[in-house]
Structure formats: structure tokens, C-alpha cells
Amino acid sequence: MSRGHRKSGVPDPAAFPTRPYDLVKEFTIALVAVALLTVALASAFSSPDVKPVTLASWSRADGADFTATAVAELGGTSGTAEYGPPYNHTPDAAQKIGPVGLQDAAGVRIPVDTAKDFVLRPLTDAPEPPAVKAALAAWAAAPASRRQAWTKAYSDALAKSPGGDPAKVVGGDYGPVPVLTTHLLGLARSGALDGELQAEGKFYQTDYTRPLLFLSDGSYLESLARAEHLGGDQWGMMNETGNFPGQAWLWLYTFWYQIDPFKSSGNADALIWGLMALLSLCLMLVPFIPGVRSIPRWTRVHRLIWRSYHRERRARESGD
Secondary structure (H helix, E strand, O other), X not given: OOOOEOOOOOEOHHHOOOOOOOHHHHHHHHHHHHHHHHHHHHHHHOOOOOOOOOHHHHHHHOHHHHHHHHHHHXXXXXXXXXXXXXXXXXXXXXXEXXXXXXXXXXXXXXXXXXXXXXHHHHHHHOOOOHHHHHHHHHHHHOOHHHHHHHHHHHHHHHHHOHHHOHXXXXXXXXXXXXXXXXXXXXXXXXXXXXXXXXXXXXXXOOOOHHHHHHHHHOOHHHHHHHHOOOOOOOOOOOOOOOOOOOOHHHHHHHHHHHOOOOOOOOOHHHHHHHHHHHHHHHHHOHHHOOOHHHHHHHHOHHHHHOHHHHHHHHHHHXXX
């Protein structure tokens, strides 16, 4: 009978070497070491605890940018207004992988009319003075071409005014646009606009889609992001949903945006999504891919990990 085996073929536990092991001591050492390492790394690399950016904070910090963005939302020329699915049916706006339009395939799942949802409805729902009601009526009565002329003229005038200040805009035919955007700015500064854009008819308001879209159409949010190295052509990443670690696992996804052909492609989002889906599929299929699945056996990494066991085994065999 070979050493370490019973007649039944079942290994005899008593034949294998043993060693003393203090579980409490090992756990305490590991806990203290990991805690110290966590504190040190968090101090050096943790995500900054910045305050949430809201429509109220934006409008108070940069009223000119808020007003210019509101005019673009009203005129249908903002990034959201021209984004396409899942928000609207803007022609030729969807990104594609080859001939496949992923956005078009998903369809419009979150309908957003920027003029109505971001400007007109909040002003209509809020208690406003007669001047605002008259401006809303004038906007509703005007044809689409007239509305476009008003918003374009006012947008151009804002761009030419010192610092984009609405108070310094020269006179012109802007229709009801200045009245609408001025009172929307006041609504935002009061904090009411954040609630208006989140209103869903539910007790708990947890859908921040519309406020985030409005924020992203302006330049204020991007300037804050770039200050934290979070711009599209920068490498930073952070997670500010509570006190949780930064999203380090996103490094590979954001990496592709920094190199060609992705960083110069209008279909970057779709192309990178497709590439990451392919890489994820390859990772899932590693156990079934010939050659790749044999790498651990060829590299013999397991012998390095279990080197003490193999060293003791060789010593026992040589002693026998």
C-alpha cells in the first residue's frame, strides 16, 4: 500500500504534513495591514467629495451660461435637442456600427422635447406674473419659423454682449424669448426648476435624466469636469454617488476614447461599446478558446503559487 492512502483508495488525512496556524493572529495582521493601506491610498488617490451640481447652483454661479443654454433648448439647437434616440427623432443623428444603427434600433424610449420640457412647461406650471403668461401665449401662437428667428437672433445677441450678460444685450426683435429665459433663470435660482424637471407624479423623485441633460447642454458642467480631469479627452474618473470608491474599473472603457480612430470618430460611443462587448465575450469564453485556455498550464504559475508545497513534497520523496 502506498504511503498516504488507505486500502479503499481514499487519502489518509493523517499522512499529510500539518503546521500550527493562529487564525486570530493572521486575521488581525491582515485587517490592520489592509486598513492602513486603504487609508494611505485613499488619502493619495481618493475621489474628491465635491458638492452636487444642480440647476440652482449652476444658475447662481453662471447665469449667462444658463440663459444661453435655455435659449438653445427653446430653439431646439442644443445637444439634447439634436441627439436623436432615445430622446427624439432627429434625422441622421444616431451613431452606428457599420450599417447597424444601434440608437435607431432602440428607438425613442425617453421622449424629451427640450423647449416644452425644459422651458415652457416649468414656466406654465409655476405661478408667474401676467408678463410671463403673455410671453407663453405669444410663443404658442407664433409659427415654427418665427420661433426659430427669435431664438437665433437672441442667441447671437447674447454671444456678442459683454460676458454673455442678458442685461447688456442690445435691442432687437427677440419676441418673448427674453421674458421667458429671464423668468426661467429666476425659477432656477429659487431651486424650483430642479423639482419641476424631476416631477413624475410619484412620491419619490429619483429620475434625474432631464436635469442632467439640461446641465450637460451648457458649458458650466463641462468646466467643472475638466477642472477635475474628467473631460472626454482626459483620464480622470470619479464616483460621487455617496462615499464610495472611484470607478477604477472604468479605466479600460475610457482608455479607448483617448486614441484613434475612436477619439476622432462621430461614432465613438457605438464603436467602443461594440469593442467592449467583444472583449467581454472573449473573457467569458477563455475556458473554451484553444491555446488561450492552456496558458496557465504552459506558464506553470500554479507551481509558483504552491512552491512551498512542492518543495516539501520533493523533500519527502527524496527522504523516502
